[in-house]
Amino acid sequence: MASKSNLVNLDAMIKRADFASDDDDKSTFETFNSIPARELASGNPIVSLLRKPDFQRETNHWAPDQVVSLLECYINGDLIPSVILWKSPTYLFVIDGGHRLSVIRAWIEDDYGDGPISHKLFGHDISLEQKKAAEKTRKLINEKVGSWNYYKTLLDDDENITPEQRKRLSTITTRGLSVQWVKGDADKAETSFFNINMKGTPLDDIEEVLLRNRKRPVPIAARAIIRAGKGHRYWSRFKQEKTDLIESEASKLHKLLFNPEIEKPVRTLDLPLGGSKGVRNAVQVLIEFMLIANRQQQKPLPKIDGFNEDNDGSLTINVLKNAKKLASRITGNGDGSLGLHPAIYFYGPSGRHSSPMFLGTVSLIGQKLANNDSEFFNKFTSVRSKLELILIENKELIATIIQKHLSRNRIPKYHDFLQVLIDALYRNKSVEANDLVKFSELEGKIIAGDFKKTTSKISDDTKSKVFISVALNSALKCPICDGYLDIEKSVSYDHIERVREGGSGEAENCQLTHPYCNQSVKN
Numbered sequence: 168m169a170s171k172s173n174l175v176n177l178d179a180m181i182k183r184a185d186f187a188s189d190d191d192d193k194s195t196f197e198t199f200n201s202i203p204a205r206e207l208a209s210g211n212p213i214v215s216l217l218r219k220p221d222f223q224r225e226t227n228h229w230a231p232d233q234v235v236s237l238l239e240c241y242i243n244g245d246l247i248p249s250v251i252l253w254k255s256p257t258y259l260f261v262i263d264g265g266h267r268l269s270v271i272r273a274w275i276e277d278d279y280g281d282g283p284i285s286h287k288l289f290g291h292d293i294s295l296e297q298k299k300a301a302e303k304t305r306k307l308i309n310e311k312v313g314s315w316n317y318y319k320t321l322l323d324d325d326e327n328i329t330p331e332q333r334k335r336l337s338t339i340t341t342r343g344l345s346v347q348w349v350k351g352d353a354d355k356a357e358t359s360f361f362n363i364n365m366k367g368t369p370l371d372d373i374e375e376v377l378l379r380n381r382k383r384p385v386p387i388a389a390r391a392i393i394r395a396g397k398g399h400r401y402w403s404r405f406k407q408e409k410t411d412l413i414e415s416e417a418s419k420l421h422k423l424l425f426n427p428e429i430e431k432p433v434r435t436l437d438l439p440l441g442g443s444k445g446v447r448n449a450v451q452v453l454i455e456f457m458l459i460a461n462r463q464q465q466k467p468l469p470k471i472d473g474f475n476e477d478n479d480g481s482l483t484i485n486v487l488k489n490a491k492k493l494a495s496r497i498t499g500n501g502d503g504s505l506g507l508h509p510a511i512y513f514y515g516p517s518g519r520h521s522s523p524m525f526l527g528t529v530s531l532i533g534q535k536l537a538n539n540d541s542e543f544f545n546k547f548t549s550v551r552s553k554l555e556l557i558l559i560e561n562k563e564l565i566a567t568i569i570q571k572h573l574s575r576n577r578i579p580k581y582h583d584f585l586q587v588l589i590d591a592l593y594r595n596k597s598v599e600a601n602d603l604v605k606f607s608e609l610e611g612k613i614i615a616g617d618f619k620k621t622t623s624k625i626s627d628d629t630k631s632k633v634f635i636s637v638a639l640n641s642a643l644k645c646p647i648c649d650g651y652l653d654i655e656k657s658v659s660y661d662h663i664e665r666v667r668e669g670g671s672g673e674a675e676n677c678q679l680t681h682p683y684c685n686q687s688v689k690n
Contacts, residue, residue: 518631527581
């Protein structure tokens with residue numbers, strides 16, 4: 168199975184629209200049996216009418232070799248399954264076959280997630296992962312299939328082409344993708360969509376939850392954040408003032424959680440809190456994050472379907488604001504920001520982002536905020552330097568502890584592990600590796616030291632591990648709590664001698680601290 172960072176984003180190739188649109192235009196058009204490739208070029212009637220349902224998952228589930236394979240089948244005349252369409256009064260909705268149609272259109276437009284059409288949809292915010300996948304796809308297509316423009320030039324040189332080229336040209340100019348039609352109303356079309364898309368390449372759990380709860384605030388907010396308020400506007404039915412606010416808050420959260428982009432091997436300590444912003448990686452993290460941020464005092468985590476459907480945008484805005492409040496406690500320059508260093512708290516031994524570490528830490532902090540437990544933050548700050556030293560020195564063991572738990576339990580188990588560890592340090596207990604195993608409730612399942620592996624190759628993971636270790640040795644620390652400073656995202660300029668005690672604003676009387684240490688601990 169292709170890695171998630173190696174998937175081609177073709178989501179811009181076919182626009183989205185609401186199945187239940189109240190558009191007054193009641194125009195109609197005849198059905199047809201096939202769609203020739205040339206009809207998928209910009210400006211042609213059919214492509215201008217094609218739409219994906221607004222709840223359709225993003226068209227980003229194929230790796231470059233799958234894209235190439237589809238094009239090889241097309242130009243060689245091999246069997247390609249029919250696409251399934253439903254005719255509304257105004258559009259032709261793609262019920263099944265969105266990837267197939269998008270691949271052909273991407274080939275014609277030479278846009279595999281990095282071209283003009285994609286830039287327009289994504290607001291010119293194309294991730295590094297998306298660009299790399301597009302470049303790889305284009306290279307493979309040029310090698311194994313040939314570009315659309317290549318075949319167009321062959322038409323102008325008809326006398327000098329080979330029989331194989333002539334055969335392919337004939338296929339390209341005459342072949343269409345077969346079409347089947349769903350009959351019935353919008354409810355029938357939606358039912359058909361889910362029945363079809365739970366087969367073949369089935370919807371995964373998170374995709375199904377998003378689609379079935381698409382009008383609730385958490386899915387809307389997640390989709391807004393993942394694209395920094397750009398891309399398809401799932402919130403477009405709300406009034407302008409609400410949509411503007413959703414896009415603004417989503418953009419801020421995107422920056423807090425996913426900037427800058429990760430490159431391998433790691434060569435900077437300026438790492439994104441939420442990990443990669445590749446869509447499929449990040450949506451699950453975002454949903455968990457927002458559920459944590461919107462928990463209520465002394466209550467368990469809410470569920471996505473526990474929120475009402477959002478009819479005017481206010482519920483989505485509230486979800487976003489609560490998420491921003493939590494994110495701002497973790498990072499940023501606001502007075503309450505702990506300025507947690509991502510390399511210590513959210514990344515494993517090889518420089519890879521750990522969702523359980525990130526969400527488990529966030530869960531603990533979110534719980535304390537929901538319960539107005541201000542004492543916890545003073546306790547945390549008092550043991551912060553010892554805690555961070557343990558997290559740095561025992562990254563391999565902690566990664567093993569996380570992996571030993573079932574995937575669904577990793578976030579709550581890490582939450583509990585961190586709480587027990589902080590409590591132990593606050594009691595001035597000396598914590599060793601065997602204690603960490605005990606805190607994890609995995610005694611007998613892990614022996615401290617059995618997690619180390621040896622290899623002769625210096626991999627990107629090894630390079631990242633070495634860089635982070637060396638860089639942390641010389642990283643700045645907060646003079647108040649002696650914890651590490653994330654100087655790129657979260658720092659406060661503090662008077663060493665207080666102003667009320669006669670301290671000046673000169674450089675000699677200024678020090679860099681965590682915002683929380685400056686505004687809460689010191690005062």
